[in-house]
Amino acid sequence: MTALEHTRRLEHRSGRTRGPGAHRPGLFARLRAERARRDYEASVLAFAASLKAAFREACTGIALCQYVQVAAGVTIRTPRVGEVRLGPPTSFTVELMAGQEPADFTKGENGARLAHTLGAHALRVEPIAGRWVRLHLLDADPLRGGFGLPPVTVETGSDSVILGRTEDATTLGHALTDPAHLAVQGMNGSGKSVFTYGLLAQLAAAPDVLVTGSDITGLLLGRAWDDTVHRPHQVTGTHDIAAHAVLLEDLVAEMDRRLATIPPRRDKVEPSPQTPTVLVVLEEFPGLLRAADGLPKPKRGEGIPVGDRIRIAVLRLLSEGRKAAFRVLMLAQRFEATAVGGGYARDQFALRLSFRVPADSLEMLHGTDARSLGQEHANADPGVAYLSGLGRDCQRIRVPYLGDYGEYCDRIAAHGRRAH
Protein backbone atom coordinates (compact mmCIF):
# COMPACT_ATOMS: atom_id res chain seq x y z
CA MET A 1 0.00 0.00 0.00
CA THR A 2 1.51 3.35 -0.88
CA ALA A 3 1.22 6.50 1.06
CA LEU A 4 -0.93 7.94 -1.68
CA GLU A 5 -3.66 5.35 -1.76
CA HIS A 6 -5.43 6.89 1.19
CA THR A 7 -4.90 10.52 0.54
CA ARG A 8 -7.49 12.53 -1.30
CA ARG A 9 -6.65 12.66 -4.96
CA LEU A 10 -6.96 15.95 -6.77
CA GLU A 11 -9.74 15.87 -9.28
CA HIS A 12 -8.35 15.05 -12.66
CA ARG A 13 -10.38 15.20 -15.83
CA SER A 14 -9.38 13.38 -18.97
CA GLY A 15 -12.09 15.15 -21.02
CA ARG A 16 -12.54 12.22 -23.39
CA THR A 17 -16.06 11.21 -22.34
CA ARG A 18 -17.64 14.64 -22.42
CA GLY A 19 -20.63 15.09 -24.68
CA PRO A 20 -21.12 17.95 -27.14
CA GLY A 21 -21.62 21.27 -25.45
CA ALA A 22 -19.94 20.15 -22.22
CA HIS A 23 -17.32 22.55 -20.94
CA ARG A 24 -13.87 21.30 -21.95
CA PRO A 25 -10.96 22.85 -20.11
CA GLY A 26 -8.37 24.30 -22.39
CA LEU A 27 -4.95 22.73 -22.93
CA PHE A 28 -3.19 25.03 -20.46
CA ALA A 29 -5.79 24.46 -17.76
CA ARG A 30 -5.38 20.72 -18.16
CA LEU A 31 -1.61 20.94 -17.99
CA ARG A 32 -1.84 23.11 -14.91
CA ALA A 33 -4.20 20.62 -13.21
CA GLU A 34 -1.92 17.74 -14.15
CA ARG A 35 1.08 19.54 -12.76
CA ALA A 36 -0.73 20.48 -9.54
CA ARG A 37 -1.69 16.84 -9.10
CA ARG A 38 1.89 15.67 -9.59
CA ASP A 39 3.25 18.34 -7.24
CA TYR A 40 0.70 17.38 -4.64
CA GLU A 41 1.50 13.68 -4.93
CA ALA A 42 5.21 14.38 -4.73
CA SER A 43 4.75 16.51 -1.64
CA VAL A 44 2.69 13.77 0.04
CA LEU A 45 5.33 11.20 -0.79
CA ALA A 46 8.08 13.46 0.55
CA PHE A 47 6.10 14.08 3.73
CA ALA A 48 5.44 10.37 4.21
CA ALA A 49 9.11 9.57 3.65
CA SER A 50 10.29 12.15 6.16
CA LEU A 51 7.69 11.01 8.69
CA LYS A 52 8.86 7.42 8.31
CA ALA A 53 12.47 8.47 8.78
CA ALA A 54 11.67 10.54 11.85
CA PHE A 55 9.58 7.71 13.29
CA ARG A 56 12.44 5.28 12.76
CA GLU A 57 14.85 7.62 14.53
CA ALA A 58 12.42 8.17 17.38
CA CYS A 59 11.83 4.43 17.85
CA THR A 60 15.57 3.87 17.96
CA GLY A 61 15.96 6.70 20.46
CA ILE A 62 13.48 5.19 22.89
CA ALA A 63 14.52 1.58 22.22
CA LEU A 64 11.27 0.52 20.54
CA CYS A 65 13.41 -1.45 18.14
CA GLN A 66 15.21 -4.74 17.72
CA TYR A 67 18.93 -5.27 17.17
CA VAL A 68 19.49 -7.97 14.58
CA GLN A 69 22.86 -9.64 14.06
CA VAL A 70 23.69 -9.89 10.35
CA ALA A 71 26.87 -10.81 8.50
CA ALA A 72 27.88 -7.16 8.19
CA GLY A 73 27.34 -6.46 11.89
CA VAL A 74 24.31 -5.28 13.84
CA THR A 75 21.32 -3.77 12.10
CA ILE A 76 18.38 -2.04 13.77
CA ARG A 77 14.80 -2.96 12.97
CA THR A 78 11.99 -0.58 13.83
CA PRO A 79 8.23 -1.09 13.44
CA ARG A 80 7.22 -0.85 9.78
CA VAL A 81 5.12 2.15 8.74
CA GLY A 82 2.32 1.44 6.25
CA GLU A 83 -0.11 4.07 5.11
CA VAL A 84 0.18 7.73 6.03
CA ARG A 85 -2.82 10.06 6.25
CA LEU A 86 -2.15 13.76 6.19
CA GLY A 87 -5.08 14.57 8.46
CA PRO A 88 -5.32 16.65 10.52
CA PRO A 89 -4.59 14.92 12.72
CA THR A 90 -1.83 13.18 10.85
CA SER A 91 -1.93 9.44 11.37
CA PHE A 92 -0.10 6.42 10.08
CA THR A 93 -0.34 2.68 10.42
CA VAL A 94 2.44 0.68 12.01
CA GLU A 95 3.04 -3.05 12.08
CA LEU A 96 3.96 -4.30 15.53
CA MET A 97 7.18 -6.23 15.74
CA ALA A 98 7.34 -9.64 17.43
CA GLY A 99 6.72 -9.26 21.14
CA GLN A 100 5.39 -5.74 20.81
CA GLU A 101 2.00 -4.58 22.09
CA PRO A 102 0.02 -1.44 21.12
CA ALA A 103 0.47 -0.04 24.63
CA ASP A 104 4.27 -0.04 24.18
CA PHE A 105 3.98 3.13 22.11
CA THR A 106 2.50 5.08 24.99
CA LYS A 107 4.05 3.30 27.98
CA GLY A 108 5.81 5.61 30.41
CA GLU A 109 7.06 8.59 28.48
CA ASN A 110 7.20 6.81 25.12
CA GLY A 111 4.05 8.52 23.83
CA ALA A 112 5.26 12.03 24.61
CA ARG A 113 8.77 11.37 23.30
CA LEU A 114 7.58 9.89 20.02
CA ALA A 115 5.06 12.69 19.59
CA HIS A 116 7.60 15.44 20.27
CA THR A 117 10.10 13.96 17.83
CA LEU A 118 7.38 13.94 15.20
CA GLY A 119 6.42 17.53 15.93
CA ALA A 120 3.16 16.74 17.72
CA HIS A 121 1.92 17.24 21.22
CA ALA A 122 0.70 13.74 21.99
CA LEU A 123 0.10 10.37 20.48
CA ARG A 124 -2.99 8.18 20.40
CA VAL A 125 -2.76 4.50 19.54
CA GLU A 126 -5.68 2.78 17.89
CA PRO A 127 -5.36 -0.99 17.48
CA ILE A 128 -6.58 -2.07 14.05
CA ALA A 129 -6.64 -5.43 12.37
CA GLY A 130 -4.06 -8.12 13.12
CA ARG A 131 -0.66 -6.85 14.13
CA TRP A 132 -1.32 -3.32 12.93
CA VAL A 133 -2.03 -0.17 14.90
CA ARG A 134 -2.77 3.36 13.77
CA LEU A 135 -0.84 6.14 15.49
CA HIS A 136 -2.59 9.54 15.58
CA LEU A 137 -0.43 12.62 16.07
CA LEU A 138 -2.34 15.16 18.13
CA ASP A 139 -1.49 18.81 17.62
CA ALA A 140 -2.74 20.37 20.81
CA ASP A 141 -2.92 19.43 24.47
CA PRO A 142 -6.52 18.26 24.96
CA LEU A 143 -6.12 18.92 28.69
CA ARG A 144 -5.50 22.60 28.06
CA GLY A 145 -8.57 23.53 26.10
CA GLY A 146 -11.88 24.11 27.84
CA PHE A 147 -14.34 21.27 27.75
CA GLY A 148 -17.88 22.44 28.37
CA LEU A 149 -20.47 20.00 29.60
CA PRO A 150 -23.45 20.06 27.27
CA PRO A 151 -26.84 19.96 29.04
CA VAL A 152 -27.05 16.18 28.79
CA THR A 153 -28.72 13.79 31.19
CA VAL A 154 -28.66 10.02 31.03
CA GLU A 155 -31.93 8.13 30.64
CA THR A 156 -30.82 5.28 32.85
CA GLY A 157 -27.99 4.54 35.26
CA SER A 158 -26.57 2.05 32.79
CA ASP A 159 -25.88 4.83 30.27
CA SER A 160 -22.43 6.38 30.46
CA VAL A 161 -21.97 9.76 32.03
CA ILE A 162 -19.08 11.86 30.73
CA LEU A 163 -16.13 11.65 33.11
CA GLY A 164 -13.64 13.59 31.07
CA ARG A 165 -11.34 13.80 28.09
CA THR A 166 -7.98 12.07 28.03
CA GLU A 167 -4.64 13.38 26.84
CA ASP A 168 -5.21 11.63 23.55
CA ALA A 169 -8.57 13.42 23.13
CA THR A 170 -10.74 10.37 23.83
CA THR A 171 -13.91 11.10 25.79
CA LEU A 172 -14.20 8.77 28.78
CA GLY A 173 -17.56 7.61 30.04
CA HIS A 174 -18.63 5.68 33.09
CA ALA A 175 -21.93 3.96 33.81
CA LEU A 176 -23.17 4.23 37.36
CA THR A 177 -24.22 0.59 37.19
CA ASP A 178 -20.57 -0.44 36.70
CA PRO A 179 -19.62 -2.06 39.99
CA ALA A 180 -17.41 0.70 41.34
CA HIS A 181 -17.40 3.16 44.19
CA LEU A 182 -15.79 6.44 43.29
CA ALA A 183 -13.17 8.31 45.33
CA VAL A 184 -12.45 11.95 44.47
CA GLN A 185 -9.71 13.96 46.14
CA GLY A 186 -8.30 17.41 45.49
CA MET A 187 -7.11 20.54 47.22
CA ASN A 188 -9.23 23.66 47.59
CA GLY A 189 -10.07 25.11 44.22
CA SER A 190 -8.84 22.12 42.22
CA GLY A 191 -12.20 21.43 40.60
CA LYS A 192 -13.73 18.61 42.69
CA SER A 193 -17.00 20.39 43.25
CA VAL A 194 -17.45 21.45 39.63
CA PHE A 195 -16.73 17.89 38.53
CA THR A 196 -19.31 16.54 40.96
CA TYR A 197 -21.87 19.14 39.85
CA GLY A 198 -21.42 17.83 36.33
CA LEU A 199 -21.71 14.20 37.36
CA LEU A 200 -24.85 14.70 39.45
CA ALA A 201 -26.49 16.95 36.85
CA GLN A 202 -26.07 14.17 34.29
CA LEU A 203 -27.68 11.63 36.63
CA ALA A 204 -30.44 13.75 38.15
CA ALA A 205 -33.15 12.81 35.65
CA ALA A 206 -32.65 9.05 35.37
CA PRO A 207 -35.72 7.20 36.70
CA ASP A 208 -33.59 4.35 38.05
CA VAL A 209 -31.09 6.50 39.98
CA LEU A 210 -31.50 8.03 43.43
CA VAL A 211 -29.01 10.69 44.51
CA THR A 212 -28.69 10.53 48.29
CA GLY A 213 -26.03 11.34 50.80
CA SER A 214 -24.47 13.64 53.30
CA ASP A 215 -23.11 17.11 52.64
CA ILE A 216 -21.96 19.29 55.50
CA THR A 217 -21.46 22.21 53.09
CA GLY A 218 -25.06 22.08 51.90
CA LEU A 219 -24.07 23.21 48.42
CA LEU A 220 -23.70 19.99 46.47
CA LEU A 221 -26.80 18.37 47.96
CA GLY A 222 -29.66 20.07 49.72
CA ARG A 223 -31.39 23.22 48.55
CA ALA A 224 -30.45 22.82 44.90
CA TRP A 225 -32.44 19.55 44.97
CA ASP A 226 -35.63 20.92 46.55
CA ASP A 227 -38.81 19.50 44.95
CA THR A 228 -37.01 16.49 43.49
CA VAL A 229 -37.47 12.88 44.61
CA HIS A 230 -33.84 12.87 45.72
CA ARG A 231 -34.08 15.64 48.30
CA PRO A 232 -35.74 13.69 51.17
CA HIS A 233 -32.78 11.29 51.06
CA GLN A 234 -30.15 13.99 51.56
CA VAL A 235 -28.87 15.45 54.84
CA THR A 236 -26.94 18.70 54.91
CA GLY A 237 -25.26 21.11 57.29
CA THR A 238 -23.56 20.71 60.64
CA HIS A 239 -26.40 21.70 62.96
CA ASP A 240 -27.50 18.07 63.39
CA ILE A 241 -24.60 15.74 62.78
CA ALA A 242 -26.51 12.78 64.24
CA ALA A 243 -28.98 13.14 61.34
CA HIS A 244 -26.15 12.18 58.96
CA ALA A 245 -25.59 8.98 60.94
CA VAL A 246 -29.34 8.24 60.86
CA LEU A 247 -29.50 8.68 57.10
CA LEU A 248 -26.50 6.41 56.53
CA GLU A 249 -27.93 3.77 58.85
CA ASP A 250 -31.25 3.93 56.99
CA LEU A 251 -29.37 3.36 53.75
CA VAL A 252 -27.65 0.34 55.29
CA ALA A 253 -31.06 -1.01 56.34
CA GLU A 254 -32.32 -0.61 52.78
CA MET A 255 -29.19 -2.34 51.48
CA ASP A 256 -29.77 -5.24 53.89
CA ARG A 257 -33.39 -5.48 52.78
CA ARG A 258 -32.31 -5.64 49.15
CA LEU A 259 -29.63 -8.23 49.83
CA ALA A 260 -32.15 -10.39 51.68
CA THR A 261 -34.58 -10.30 48.77
CA ILE A 262 -32.27 -10.93 45.82
CA PRO A 263 -34.23 -13.35 43.60
CA PRO A 264 -33.06 -16.97 43.35
CA ARG A 265 -30.27 -17.67 40.86
CA ARG A 266 -29.18 -14.00 40.95
CA ASP A 267 -26.20 -12.62 42.76
CA LYS A 268 -27.06 -8.97 42.55
CA VAL A 269 -29.95 -6.54 42.44
CA GLU A 270 -30.97 -5.39 38.96
CA PRO A 271 -31.66 -1.65 39.17
CA SER A 272 -35.09 -0.46 38.06
CA PRO A 273 -37.29 2.56 38.80
CA GLN A 274 -38.69 0.58 41.77
CA THR A 275 -35.21 -0.41 42.96
CA PRO A 276 -32.99 2.41 41.75
CA THR A 277 -29.22 2.51 41.89
CA VAL A 278 -28.57 4.51 45.04
CA LEU A 279 -25.70 6.94 44.69
CA VAL A 280 -24.51 7.82 48.20
CA VAL A 281 -22.64 11.11 47.93
CA LEU A 282 -20.34 11.87 50.86
CA GLU A 283 -19.16 15.44 50.35
CA GLU A 284 -16.11 16.44 52.45
CA PHE A 285 -16.33 13.14 54.36
CA PRO A 286 -13.31 13.77 56.62
CA GLY A 287 -15.02 16.99 57.73
CA LEU A 288 -18.15 15.04 58.65
CA LEU A 289 -16.07 12.57 60.68
CA ARG A 290 -14.23 15.40 62.43
CA ALA A 291 -17.49 17.10 63.32
CA ALA A 292 -18.97 13.81 64.55
CA ASP A 293 -15.88 12.94 66.59
CA GLY A 294 -16.04 16.38 68.20
CA LEU A 295 -19.46 15.64 69.71
CA PRO A 296 -19.62 14.67 73.37
CA LYS A 297 -19.16 10.91 73.71
CA PRO A 298 -22.09 8.91 75.10
CA LYS A 299 -21.52 7.42 78.52
CA ARG A 300 -20.38 3.83 78.72
CA GLY A 301 -23.27 1.50 77.81
CA GLU A 302 -25.38 4.38 76.44
CA GLY A 303 -24.87 3.91 72.77
CA ILE A 304 -22.21 4.20 70.09
CA PRO A 305 -20.44 7.53 69.36
CA VAL A 306 -21.87 9.24 66.26
CA GLY A 307 -18.51 9.18 64.48
CA ASP A 308 -18.28 5.42 64.88
CA ARG A 309 -21.85 4.95 63.68
CA ILE A 310 -20.98 6.88 60.53
CA ARG A 311 -17.78 4.89 60.00
CA ILE A 312 -19.55 1.57 60.46
CA ALA A 313 -22.42 2.48 58.11
CA VAL A 314 -20.12 3.78 55.38
CA LEU A 315 -17.85 0.76 55.65
CA ARG A 316 -20.85 -1.54 55.22
CA LEU A 317 -22.10 0.43 52.19
CA LEU A 318 -18.64 0.27 50.69
CA SER A 319 -17.99 -3.40 51.28
CA GLU A 320 -21.46 -4.85 50.63
CA GLY A 321 -23.28 -2.19 48.61
CA ARG A 322 -22.16 -3.10 45.11
CA LYS A 323 -24.40 -6.17 44.82
CA ALA A 324 -27.34 -4.21 46.20
CA ALA A 325 -27.00 -1.43 43.57
CA PHE A 326 -25.45 1.03 46.02
CA ARG A 327 -22.58 3.19 44.82
CA VAL A 328 -20.60 5.51 47.07
CA LEU A 329 -19.08 8.75 45.79
CA MET A 330 -16.73 10.04 48.47
CA LEU A 331 -15.08 13.45 48.26
CA ALA A 332 -12.13 14.55 50.39
CA GLN A 333 -9.24 16.96 50.12
CA ARG A 334 -6.93 14.05 50.78
CA PHE A 335 -7.65 10.32 51.06
CA GLU A 336 -5.61 9.63 54.15
CA ALA A 337 -6.75 6.30 55.62
CA THR A 338 -7.61 7.67 59.04
CA ALA A 339 -9.57 10.56 57.52
CA VAL A 340 -11.82 8.38 55.37
CA GLY A 341 -12.71 5.57 57.77
CA GLY A 342 -9.61 3.37 57.50
CA GLY A 343 -7.42 1.68 54.92
CA TYR A 344 -9.98 -1.06 54.33
CA ALA A 345 -12.63 1.53 53.46
CA ARG A 346 -10.22 3.25 51.08
CA ASP A 347 -9.41 -0.03 49.34
CA GLN A 348 -13.06 -0.42 48.33
CA PHE A 349 -12.91 2.37 45.73
CA ALA A 350 -12.46 0.87 42.31
CA LEU A 351 -12.49 4.21 40.52
CA ARG A 352 -10.19 6.92 41.82
CA LEU A 353 -9.85 10.49 40.72
CA SER A 354 -7.33 13.02 42.00
CA PHE A 355 -7.49 16.70 41.17
CA ARG A 356 -4.52 18.87 42.16
CA VAL A 357 -2.96 17.26 45.23
CA PRO A 358 0.55 17.08 46.70
CA ALA A 359 2.65 14.25 45.26
CA ASP A 360 2.33 12.08 48.36
CA SER A 361 -1.48 12.26 48.26
CA LEU A 362 -1.46 11.20 44.63
CA GLU A 363 0.63 8.14 45.41
CA MET A 364 -1.50 7.37 48.47
CA LEU A 365 -4.63 6.94 46.35
CA HIS A 366 -3.19 5.63 43.09
CA GLY A 367 -0.16 3.65 44.18
CA THR A 368 3.40 3.84 42.97
CA ASP A 369 2.35 3.99 39.30
CA ALA A 370 1.46 7.62 39.93
CA ARG A 371 4.83 8.56 41.41
CA SER A 372 6.39 9.82 38.19
CA LEU A 373 3.52 12.27 37.69
CA GLY A 374 3.53 13.55 41.28
CA GLN A 375 5.43 16.79 40.75
CA GLU A 376 3.57 17.77 37.60
CA HIS A 377 0.18 16.93 39.01
CA ALA A 378 0.80 18.94 42.18
CA ASN A 379 0.45 22.02 39.94
CA ALA A 380 -2.39 20.79 37.75
CA ASP A 381 -4.94 23.31 36.48
CA PRO A 382 -8.44 23.22 37.97
CA GLY A 383 -10.41 20.49 36.24
CA VAL A 384 -7.38 18.32 35.39
CA ALA A 385 -7.47 15.02 37.24
CA TYR A 386 -5.55 11.79 37.46
CA LEU A 387 -7.80 8.76 36.99
CA SER A 388 -7.20 5.13 37.79
CA GLY A 389 -9.22 1.99 38.18
CA LEU A 390 -11.77 -0.27 36.50
CA GLY A 391 -9.17 -1.88 34.34
CA ARG A 392 -8.10 1.42 32.84
CA ASP A 393 -4.53 2.55 32.64
CA CYS A 394 -3.82 5.41 34.99
CA GLN A 395 -4.21 8.58 33.00
CA ARG A 396 -4.70 12.29 33.22
CA ILE A 397 -8.01 13.70 32.10
CA ARG A 398 -9.76 17.04 31.86
CA VAL A 399 -13.18 16.80 33.37
CA PRO A 400 -16.04 18.68 31.75
CA TYR A 401 -16.88 22.16 32.98
CA LEU A 402 -20.53 22.59 33.71
CA GLY A 403 -20.39 26.29 34.56
CA ASP A 404 -20.86 28.20 37.77
CA TYR A 405 -22.94 27.16 40.75
CA GLY A 406 -26.03 28.93 39.39
CA GLU A 407 -25.85 26.76 36.29
CA TYR A 408 -25.74 23.65 38.48
CA CYS A 409 -28.84 24.80 40.39
CA ASP A 410 -30.61 25.54 37.09
CA ARG A 411 -29.82 22.12 35.67
CA ILE A 412 -31.01 20.28 38.78
CA ALA A 413 -34.17 22.42 38.82
CA ALA A 414 -34.77 21.69 35.14
CA HIS A 415 -33.90 17.97 35.06
CA GLY A 416 -34.03 16.67 38.64
CA ARG A 417 -36.49 13.80 38.78
CA ARG A 418 -39.80 14.65 40.46
CA ALA A 419 -42.49 12.47 41.93
CA HIS A 420 -45.36 11.93 39.50
Ligand SMILES: Nc1ncnc2c1ncn2[C@@H]1O[C@H](COP(=O)(O)OP(=O)(O)OP(=O)(O)O)[C@@H](O)[C@H]1O
Ligand atom coordinates in the same frame (compact mmCIF):
# COMPACT_ATOMS: atom_id res chain seq x y z
N1 LIG B 1 -13.35 21.47 34.64
C1 LIG B 1 -12.95 22.73 34.83
N2 LIG B 1 -12.49 23.44 33.80
C2 LIG B 1 -12.08 24.71 33.99
N3 LIG B 1 -12.10 25.37 35.16
C3 LIG B 1 -12.54 24.72 36.23
C4 LIG B 1 -12.99 23.38 36.12
N4 LIG B 1 -13.37 22.98 37.33
C5 LIG B 1 -13.19 24.02 38.15
N5 LIG B 1 -12.69 25.09 37.50
C6 LIG B 1 -12.38 26.39 38.09
O1 LIG B 1 -11.81 26.19 39.39
C7 LIG B 1 -12.60 26.83 40.39
C8 LIG B 1 -12.64 25.97 41.65
O2 LIG B 1 -13.32 24.75 41.39
P1 LIG B 1 -14.11 23.96 42.55
O3 LIG B 1 -14.95 24.89 43.34
O4 LIG B 1 -14.77 22.81 41.91
O5 LIG B 1 -12.90 23.47 43.45
P2 LIG B 1 -12.95 22.48 44.68
O6 LIG B 1 -11.88 21.49 44.46
O7 LIG B 1 -14.30 21.95 44.88
O8 LIG B 1 -12.56 23.43 45.86
P3 LIG B 1 -13.18 23.48 47.32
O9 LIG B 1 -12.61 22.31 48.03
O10 LIG B 1 -12.69 24.80 47.80
O11 LIG B 1 -14.68 23.43 47.15
C9 LIG B 1 -13.96 27.02 39.74
O12 LIG B 1 -14.62 28.14 40.26
C10 LIG B 1 -13.63 27.22 38.29
O13 LIG B 1 -13.33 28.54 38.02
